[in-house]
Amino acid sequence: MLGTVNRVLTGLAGLLLLALGGSVLAAGLGAPLPSWWLYHGRHDVLLSTARRTQWRDTGWWWPAVLAALAVTVLLALWWLTAQLRRGRLTAVRVDTGDGEGALLRGRALETVLASDAAHLEGVAHAQAVLNGTRTAPRVRIRLRLEPDVAPAQALDELTSRALAHARESAALEKLPAEVRLTPVGRPAVRTRAACPRPQAP
Known part of the structure; x- marks a missing residue:
């Protein structure tokens, strides 16, 4: 079970990093990007000031951010604990x-x-x-x-x-x-x- 979870998480992380790195490289080389992508040109930034602050006045924003961070930390701790216990032979x-x-x-x-x-x-x-x-x-x-x-x-x-x-x-x-x-x-x-x-x- 743990090996399957590790492979899935590693594959998803690899695909995400590949997509982000490939898009940065493509934008730097001047290739056209989809209109829904995070940025569109070599001089654009990943998160502009407007994007970073557009939800700050909304009531659900900070609770959602804190909940997402809490879940991320818990998942990371679970994964780390599972890795430390992998010395057990299955x-x-x-x-x-x-x-x-x-x-x-x-x-x-x-x-x-x-x-x-x-x-x-x-x-x-x-x-x-x-x-x-x-x-x-x-x-x-x-x-x-x-x-x-x-x-x-x-x-x-x-x-x-x-x-x-x-x-x-x-x-x-x-x-x-x-x-x-x-x-x-x-x-x-x-x-x-x-x-x-x-x-x-």
Whole structure:
């Protein structure tokens, strides 16, 4: 969805800039412009004093300007926030054996991984976020542990069970993970784990 919005907005912005730049170039070269265009000759300005002030005495002018600016700012903030969140992987390519593959939704894999991790012994809460690329995904996991659980034990179970299940379900060769363990009442511990595909004997 975000990629489509980006392409549409980029295309519209490009067309607008192309039209304005082309018209300025055409006017500078003396080419005739339509009568309804903003300016008509090389010595004309884009916004004359008359155009800039003709609506100032109208009651709806300033509210309309402020509303348009507010909407523009909100849309720009939404777009910027969406760009900052694009590090999240939306799909993972699954090898189906036919040379083409299929796409597995990233949210689905995150949900399964977080659910498996949350069911591990001593884990109070789990959260998983995929990043990387479709063919080489990585995962960030946050585990909130019960007070009596050793972080090493939780990491070992996460690697051998939840991460292994996620890797197998997506038919991945490996699934590198960055794990943040937060025991209740203690500082967070960050570590890295890898879940490679087991080698055949």
